[in-house]
Amino acid sequence: MEIKKVVIIGSGTMGSGIAAHLCNANIPVTLLDLKTEISEKARDRIYKSRPPLLIDKSKINNINIGNINDDFNIVKEADWIVEAVVERIDVKHNIYEKNIQNEKRRCYSFIKYLINTN
């Protein structure tokens, strides 16, 4: 399966790190968090990171940003969804349920959903 678009839910340490690696691999990614300002700060952190997370800083525009309330529908276009929210089972369940509802509408396999947890 070719991965052309990725959505990462949660733009903290894990989410932003994964976004940077995908960006390096030329895969467009959207970072969603509770507020767009949080994912915007994450993208800024990636850009300014030292040592640099990005091989080529000009690729920063491969990372789009948004929030889970206004922009959640973008998951419908994603080939891979990465959940990287806080280590709270209720929050993770909530996101999972929201994704399942989208997938049911499309009758897709759920193999493309990665859950990040300790």
Ligand SMILES: NC(=O)c1ccc[n+]([C@@H]2O[C@H](COP(=O)([O-])OP(=O)(O)OC[C@H]3O[C@@H](n4cnc5c(N)ncnc54)[C@H](O)[C@@H]3O)[C@@H](O)[C@H]2O)c1
């Ligand atoms: N940091 C690590 O080294 C590490 C290693 C392995 C696994 N993990 C796991 O990865 C997951 C993320 O860890 P982290 O260190 O990146 O956490 P973090 O606290 O750095 O980031 C979590 C992000 O999730 C966001 N968030 C909270 N609720 C949300 C919601 N409902 N929707 C969207 N975003 C939401 C927060 O605003 C925050 O930006 C956790 O489950 C953690 O246990 C972390």
